Structure formats: C-alpha cells, structure tokens
Amino acid sequence: MLQSEHDLMRCEIETLVEKLGRERSSLMPILHEMQRKYGYIPSFAMQVIADELGIHPVEVYSVTSFYAFLKDVPGGKFTIRVCNTISCDMAGKDRVARQLEAELGIKFGQTTPDGRFSLEYTACMGMCDQGPALLVNDIVFTRVTPELVHQILEECRGHFGIYAIQEEVH
Amino acid sequence: MITSHVGPLTYEKVDVDKALKAALNKSRSEVIGTVSSSGLKGRGGAGFPTGVKWNLCAAAQNEHKFLVCNADEGEPGTFKDRILLTDYAKLVFAGMVIGGYAIGATKGLIYLRGEYQYLRAQLEEILEALREDKLLGFNILGKDDFSFDIEIRMGAGAYVCGEETALIESLEGHRGEPRNRPPYPVDTGFLGQPTAVNNVETLAWVTTIFDKGAEWFKGQGTEKSPGLKIFSVSGDCKQPGVYELPFGVSVADLLKTVGGEDAKAVQIGGASGHCIPAKDFGRKIGFEDIATGGSVIVFGPQRDLLEVAINFMEFFSDESCGQCTPCRDGCPVILKGLEAFKRGECSIAHLHELRRLGETMQLASKCGLGQSAANAFLSITEHFADEVLGRNQSNGFKE
Numbered sequence: 342m343l344q345s346e347h348d349l350m351r352c353e354i355e356t357l358v359e360k361l362g363r364e365r366s367s368l369m370p371i372l373h374e375m376q377r378k379y380g381y382i383p384s385f386a387m388q389v390i391a392d393e394l395g396i397h398p399v400e401v402y403s404v405t406s407f408y409a410f411l412k413d414v415p416g417g418k419f420t421i422r423v424c425n426t427i428s429c430d431m432a433g434k435d436r437v438a439r440q441l442e443a444e445l446g447i448k449f450g451q452t453t454p455d456g457r458f459s460l461e462y463t464a465c466m467g468m469c470d471q472g473p474a475l476l477v478n479d480i481v482f483t484r485v486t487p488e489l490v491h492q493i494l495e496e497c498r499g500h501f502g503i504y505a506i507q508e509e510v511h
Numbered sequence: 512m513i514t515s516h517v518g519p520l521t522y523e524k525v526d527v528d529k530a531l532k533a534a535l536n537k538s539r540s541e542v543i544g545t546v547s548s549s550g551l552k553g554r555g556g557a558g559f560p561t562g563v564k565w566n567l568c569a570a571a572q573n574e575h576k577f578l579v580c581n582a583d584e585g586e587p588g589t590f591k592d593r594i595l596l597t598d599y600a601k602l603v604f605a606g607m608v609i610g611g612y613a614i615g616a617t618k619g620l621i622y623l624r625g626e627y628q629y630l631r632a633q634l635e636e637i638l639e640a641l642r643e644d645k646l647l648g649f650n651i652l653g654k655d656d657f658s659f660d661i662e663i664r665m666g667a668g669a670y671v672c673g674e675e676t677a678l679i680e681s682l683e684g685h686r687g688e689p690r691n692r693p694p695y696p697v698d699t700g701f702l703g704q705p706t707a708v709n710n711v712e713t714l715a716w717v718t719t720i721f722d723k724g725a726e727w728f729k730g731q732g733t734e735k736s737p738g739l740k741i742f743s744v745s746g747d748c749k750q751p752g753v754y755e756l757p758f759g760v761s762v763a764d765l766l767k768t769v770g771g772e773d774a775k776a777v778q779i780g781g782a783s784g785h786c787i788p789a790k791d792f793g794r795k796i797g798f799e800d801i802a803t804g805g806s807v808i809v810f811g812p813q814r815d816l817l818e819v820a821i822n823f824m825e826f827f828s829d830e831s832c833g834q835c836t837p838c839r840d841g842c843p844v845i846l847k848g849l850e851a852f853k854r855g856e857c858s859i860a861h862l863h864e865l866r867r868l869g870e871t872m873q874l875a876s877k878c879g880l881g882q883s884a885a886n887a888f889l890s891i892t893e894h895f896a897d898e899v900l901g902r903n904q905s906n907g908f909k910e
Contacts, residue, residue: 366702368684373665407686407832409668410625426587427782427822428745428808464670464826465587465782466626469745469808470515470752479628483513 351389353378358393365394368404372411380420381412409463417452417459419497422476426465429472437473438462440487444494457501458494515594516752518768521719521739522599528646530722534609535652542613543569546717549725550737555581555673555710556780556804557879558736561717564707567697568614571705576616579701579708580607581678583624585670586781587826588806591741592711594753596623596630599715600637604661606714608647609721611659614707619661622678625668634663670830674878675708677832688834689878712741712805732758736797740805744769746778747811762801763792771809776816776894781806782823783883786816788894817899820891821849827884838881841872845888855903862892862899 357374361367371390375382382405384398391398405411423429423438442448445458452459468474471483475493482493534542547562568576580603584592595603607619623631638661641647649658669687671677676690679701700706709717716738720728729737736758742765745751749770756765762779766772777787779796780803787794787801794800810819824846833839848865851857869885876882892899 365684366682369664369667369681373667404684404686407669408625408666411667425822426826427778427819428588430822431746431814463626463668464830465585465589467584467590467593467624468513469588469590469743471513472745476626481513481626481629 347385350383350386354386354389354393358390363394365396368394368396368401372401372405376411379415380418381415384413387413415452415456418457418500419477420459420461422461422463422466423449424464424466424468424472424474424476425462426469428465428469429474432472434473436487437475437485437490440490441494444490458497513597515590516750517594517598518752518754520599520741520753520755521723522595522602522715525602525719525722527601527605527718527722530718530720531605531608531646532652534721535612535654535657539569539613539615542609545725546613546720549720549728551713551716551720551728552736552738552798553710554712554716554740554804556586556783556802558798558802561709561713564697564709565610565613567695568616568705568707571698573704575618575702575704576614577701577704577706578607578611578614578616578619579675579678579682579706580619580621580711580714581673581675581708582627582711583622583666583673583678584627584711585624585673586783586804586806587823588745588778588781588808589743589804590745591743591753591805593627593630595711595715595741596627596634600634601641602715602718603711604638604641604647606709606717607661608651608659609717610707610709610714612651612657614705616707617659619659620682620701621661621663622666622672622682623663624666624672628665631663631665638663669832670826671832671878671880674880677878678708679706686832688832689880691877710804733795733797733799735799740796740803742805742807744771744807744809746807746809747771747774747814748809758797759795761793761795762787765796765807766792766809769807769809771811773812774809775812775814776810776891778808778810778819778887779803779806780886781808782826783880783886785886786810786819786890786894815898816891816895817849817853817902820888820899821846821853823887824849824884827880831880831884835875835877835881837872837875838877838884841868841876841881842884844868845885849888852899853902855901857900859900862896866892 357371361370387401388398391401405413449460468483473485474483543565551561552558672681672687674689677687681687696706732738742754828842831838869889872885
C-alpha cells in the first residue's frame with residue numbers, strides 16, 4: 342500500500358508518543374526529536390502531536406516559537422550558530438561572521454537557496470574562554486578564525502553530492 | 512577540540528563512592544543536618560542555603576517529590592558547569608542521589624541546555640554505569656526505602672530557563688515563562704509537587720562535603736559565604752579558564768591569578784552582574800559583597816565599555832521572555848538609548864531618564880532576569896560616564 346508523507350509522519354509521532362509518554366511534559370522531548378529529524382516542526386506535525394497529547398495545536402506552536410532551537414519553518418541541513426555574546430565578541434566574532442556571510446552568500450537569519458546552510462546568531466553557549474565559538478547543529482567549534490570557516494564549511498559540504506560521507510546528518 | 516584551562520580543583524581527589532556510602536548510611540535528617548552545618552549556599556548565583564531548601568522540601572508530605580539539577584548554564588561568561596559535566600559528572604550525579612535521598616524524592620531530572628547536546632551521550636553512559644553499580648535505580652545500595660533514578664531533559668536555547676520556575680515550566684512542556692513566587696518550587700514545583708532545584712556546582716560540593724566533611728568546607732571562605740567557588744574566567748587576561756578559589760577573595764587577587772592585572776574593569780556575575788571599575792578591585796567576592804555565580808569577564812584598557820553595555824542589552828532584549836512589561840519594553844528602550852550614545856546623540860538628561868527606567872526595571876520586573884537586566888548598564892554608566900558621553904560617530908571613544 343502506498344503511504345503518503347503525512348501518514349509516515351503520523352506513524353512516527355505515534356511511536357514517539359508511545360516511547361516518551363502521552364503527557365504534556367513529553368512535549369519538549371517529542372519536539373526535539375522532530376526538529377532533529379526534519380530540521381523544523383511542520384504544522385501538520387504540530388496538529389498530530391496536539392491530538393496525541395490532547396492539547397490545542399496552538400499550544401504546540403506557542404512552545405515551538407518560544408525556543409530558539411525549535412523552528413516552525415524549514416532551516417538548512419546545517420544550522421550554523423555563532424555566539425554573539427561579550428567574550429566571543431571581544432575575541433573577534435565579527436570577522437568570523439563576515440567570513441561566513443561571504444562564503445555562503447547569505448546574511449544572518451537566512452538559509453542558502455539550496456537548503457544546505459542556515460546562519461544564525463545565538464546567545465552565550467558556554468565556550469567563553471575559547472572564543473569565537475560556533476555550533477554546527479550539535480557540534481561545537483572553538484577558537485574559530487576567518488580562515489577556519491572555509492574548512493568547517495568544506496567538512497559540512499562533504500555530506501552532500503555523489504561522494505557524500507555516508508553518515509547521518511545531525 | 513574543546514580544551515579549557517582548568518586550575519587545580521578539589522574535585523580531583525574526591526572519592527565519590529565513599530561519599531555516597533557515607534551519606535546514605537546516615538538518616539535523611541542527618542544528611543540535611545550535615546549540609547546545613549557546612550553552610551553550603553546555592554552556587555547558581557542567588558546563594559540560597561542548600562540545607563534550608565532541602566529541609567523545606569523534606570518536610571512536605573507528598574508522595575512524589577523531585578530533585579532537579581539546573582544545568583541550563585546560560586549566564587554569559589559562565590562555563591564551569593560544562594567542565595564539571597565533562598570531567599566530574601559522577602560527582603554531580605552522586606550529589607543528586609544524596610539530595611534525592613535527603614528530601615525523599617524518587618526521581619531526579621537534569622535540565623541540560625541545548626547547547627550542551629554534545630555532552631548527552633557521554634552523560635547517559637555514566638548514568639548507565641551507575642545503574643549497573645546499584646548506585647542508581649531500585650533500592651540503591653540495598654536500602655529498601657530508597658529508589659531513585661535520573662533522567663536527562665534537554666533545553667532548547669532559552670536563557671530565561673535558568674530561572675528555576677521557568678525551568679520547571681519548560682520541563683512540564685510549556686513556554687519558559689517564570690512563575691510568580693511564592694509558591695516556591697519546594698512547595699509547588701514540577702507537576703505541582705515539591706521540587707528542589709540545585710545548580711550543578713552545588714551538587715558537586717554536596718558530594719565533596721560527604722567525603723571531606725562539613726567542617727573542612729566551613730573552614731574555607733568567609734563566615735557568610737563558606738567554602739570554595741568555581742570561577743569561569745574569560746576576556747582580556749593571559750590565562751582564561753576555570754579556577755577554584757575561596758569565597759572572600761578580592762577582585763585584585765583573582766586578577767593576579769589569571770593574569771589580568773592591567774584590567775580597567777571586570778564584569779562579575781555575567782550579563783546580570785555588575786561592572787566593577789579598577790578603583791574597586793579591593794572588594795571581595797562573596798554573598799556579603801559581590802555575589803556571583805562565578806562568571807568573571809575581564810576588560811582590558813583598550814575595551815570600549817559602551818560597546819560592552821550595548822552587547823549586554825542586546826542579549827537581554829533577545830532573551831526577555833516577554834511576559835512582563837518592565838523587562839520586555841525596558842530592555843529595547845535602554846538599548847536604543849545606548850545606540851544613540853554611540854552615535855553621540857544623547858543628552859545627559861536622557862541618560863538620567865534611562866537610568867531611572869533601569870531602576871524601575873529592577874523593582875518592577877517579575878523574575879530575576881528582568882530585575883537584573885539593567886545592572887550592567889547602570890554600573891557602566893555610573894563608573895564610566897566619560898566613556899559614554901560626548902562621543903561622535905566617526906572616532907568612537909578614542910581621540
């Protein structure tokens with residue numbers, strides 16, 4: 342039988358709810374899993390999660406929109422978050438940020454048209470003694486220089502194309 | 512590769528198994544008694560006595576109680592909890608077991624900030640090893656009346672969730688908006704049950720106290736701020752990193768330790784803390800003078816403190832949860848004012864107005880975030896007014 346994408350997503354959410362518990366306090370863990378898998382929380386998923394947990398979908402939306410790491414619109418496969426708080430700022434985060442923009446051809450807050458990279462700023466991420474720091478999805482890079490930016494992006498690009506590194510994109 | 516400089520720490524020599532056994536062989540009230548007599552105060556910054564918190568929680572008669580470890584280390588300039596969770600996680604978990612035992616909780620939760628997702632796999636492994644050693648799970652160390660397990664919950668990039676009631680809201684699956692206090696979490700916390708929320712470092716010290724003794728702990732630091740403190744040092748100094756120093760240490764001595772003697776100012780307590788000018792470097796760090804969660808950001812002679820104030824205000828404008836008006840609307844107004852100062856377009860009368868707004872925010876905001884959002888702005892404009900005033904756009908504060 343043919344299954345639509347929506348049917349698959351519904352199944353997936355039902356499995357998640359079974360695993361994590363059918364209660365309101367499971368909402369964040371469920372949203373984390375969906376965010377990891379899809380790169381954002383589709384509105385269809387919000388509706389299904391709400392049905393499963395017995396809450397209104399706007400509750401799911403309100404939680405999604407509150408947290409910086411949960412998205413309601415698709416982001417890039419790799420979300421690059423540059424720390425813009427004081428210690429990283431003093432360590433030269435501006436030049437790293439400019440270089441990222443130059444390499445990717447987008448501004449902060451944007452996603453590349455091919456859907457591979459998003460650029461964002463983030464608040465202090467606890468790497469203050471070794472700034473400038475940035476996160477690529479879950480992976481932390483510290484003491485980043487403008488020159489290192491190219492290397493980091495190349496490492497990410499290794500996940501795409503016919504010679505892609507065969508491992509899961511986080 | 513994340514390699515922080517870490518000064519010598521007491522934690523290196525703590526025998527975790529011995530401490531845990533020593534604690535669990537005591538009665539619940541004896542455990543709380545030991546923590547109270549050590550004088551341990553919460554290491555997150557607020558400095559509430561841990562013994563008192565646990566006592567309040569233990570006194571509640573509810574069937575379910577929770578112990579929450581606050582690992583949502585979001586204060587700018589703080590990274591000690593990252594070091595503790597990377598190198599001394601067992602020490603922290605043991606502290607949670609001791610706390611859970613003391614208050615009569617059956618479940619512990621670690622609220623780990625989203626930025627530390629990369630630590631999660633490693634922490635889960637340590638928890639699994641503890642379960643295998645019977646130090647976690649059903650009837651810990653063969654005690655019939657004590658079962659306790661720990662679950663890791665992830666945050667998702669919200670600074671305000673470091674505030675304990677916002678953290679609980681987030682754990683419950685809501686927006687991280689702080690609650691009114693009272694009722695306090697020790698009374699009505701996670702799922703409406705009594706909940707003790709403790710900082711990572713506090714729990715690590717609990718384990719240490721049961722290895723080295725309450726007297727040893729109390730013998731360090733000052734009368735009002737007993738014990739040692741872990742400091743996270745960053746900014747313009749020769750050796751940024753993590754340092755263990757006794758409470759009561761002066762700012763000058765701390766700067767000497769980290770190689771930042773030429774600093775013109777130091778931000779203590781992160782974005783929500785205060786900017787201490789060089790003339791006040793004789794002041795002491797502790798709950799009686801400069802209270803802090805351990806964030807120390809050093810500003811060298813070349814730093815433009817107006818830029819620093821702007822950076823902090825941008826931070827608060829982003830991180831305000833938007834629930835109460837003084838904080839939600841106050842932060843952007845002060846930020847706009849600071850940007851006008853940078854362009855040299857701001858009168859002293861306007862500065863006074865902004866300072867009054869900052870003071871209003873301190874009084875009228877609902878939670879600790881809003882109450883402290885204006886601290887940095889107020890201390891920088893108080894001590895460094897000549898850097899803020901009379902600028903022009905082209906040359907900043909430099910002549």
